[in-house]
Amino acid sequence: MLPLMVPAIITGLIWALPGDPASLICPPSRCSGTQALAERWNLDAGPFQFFVGWLRDALALNFGRSWSAFQGMDVGNLLAEAIPVSLMLVGLASLWIFTGVFGAATGWIHRRLDPLLQTSGMIPVLVLALVGAAIVDLTYGFGSSGQEGQMARIIIGSAVLGLADGAFAGAVAGTRGLFSSESRQRYVGVAILRGERELANTLPNVTPALVGQLRARLLHLLSGAVVVEVMLKINGIGDLLWAGTLEQDFGLVLGTATLFAVGSALLLVLQAMCEVAVALHVRRSPGVQAA
């Protein structure tokens, strides 16, 4: 539903704006041929026609062409170049989240560190990204746009994304909260008395909530990636979305925002699959090994 909803909303907004959509791309005061442009971009037959046409092309992986930011360039090609970069950035950043979850669940990250983590987690992504950009520029200087510089930007960007806005701190606090409330359940006390391990008992029961939290945190990383990519000059999807927004390039924004929505929908599907797997696992009632 999400991947359909996002382009539908954007299409609605295009038509909700004052003036006809073709004049937005090519104002008659500045350029001629607005009518021809409207026909070319399928803008002359109303929002429904446009949306259905765009959707039909998108299902065939044809996202059309950029209207203004990268005028005439194929949005699909732009996305194809940007997707691996963004995936690498968000993938590396999610390692911080998984480390936080694992550290809190196993007790490797001590409770005493929580106040420190919470305070550091308040640092906004912009400030950490500024520091990151300064480190890259100071270290690589003019070479910062080269291959090595780009890799450094992605690694530093992932650290920024994983730590800023409470991403890591939230993962630790959220996981700890879940486990500590579950540990207070009567069955856990009984299991411990039987010589079973606490984690083995609580984990299956907290997993659905934990996966839900993880999805929200990964979504948060996707959202923050826009700021990090633009600040650190990483050529990812967030950077494309920002360029499209600045230039009022609806063609580009439609493609990139839909891709974000697809990512979000995939996370929802993954969450549902995890929940089903946990439910099946719990139903099997596996024996827990005594410690």
Next chain:
Amino acid sequence: MNRRTWLILALGCLGLLFSGAWMAPEHLSAMDLRLSLAGPDLVWPFGADVKGRPLREYALQGAEVVALPAITAGLVVALAGVFGGLLRCVGTESVDATIQGLGEVMGALPRMVVVLVVALVIPRDSRSLMPMALAWAVLAAPGAMDEAASVAERLGGSRFVEALRAHGYSATRIYLVHVVGFNLRPVVVRQGAETLMQVVFLEIALSYLALMEGRPSFTHPDSSRSWADLLQLGYKSLFPSLRYDSEHALWLGLSLLGLVGLMTVSIGRMARAR
């Protein structure tokens, strides 16, 4: 620290933000190139920009840009939280389920993407942070409603209300005093304060990104300056080779961000449960 100290701190920070917004000049002062990048010793209290204009005016205009939209967004989220909590107490399962479903869909949208889509359609001659702040609040509201609903659930939900009714309490007293005032308050106030901070940071991020591209910001007219301008001015001082003595702008920008962080923490702590 006790709650009264946090309350004083919160009121102090809010007072600073609003008095700053109220005192903000419509336009920056005239240029005085002799005072270019002058420190706080020459241009009191924060120094001057590259054109010799006091950074105090940047700070005031930045406060004006964020104050009202951020507070409005915070209030929207707090009210949504109250609504979510009360709904759980009333025990209307079908409405509850519908709102939860809507919340799931809204919560699944990456916020920055939605904000940028909103920014995309704001006419360029009427730029303001308010639409984006409201969009952010609408996206944050399901989370707040969900958390408030869990608090109400732990309280006993509709059974808690029934119990108080049995004691002869009026509906106003039950819902406003016991449910909202005593139990939902810590959650909804904290959620509202966090949204307030997020909207301020969002404005700074959007303005900074636009500045990087040399473009006008989506969040304020060209005649105004945001706190992002301070960070951008100060950022250059991090590069010794540039010999750009604008550390005072960087410190001012970071201090203002710290002030917003302190305000959020103090609002949350002052409303915490006894």
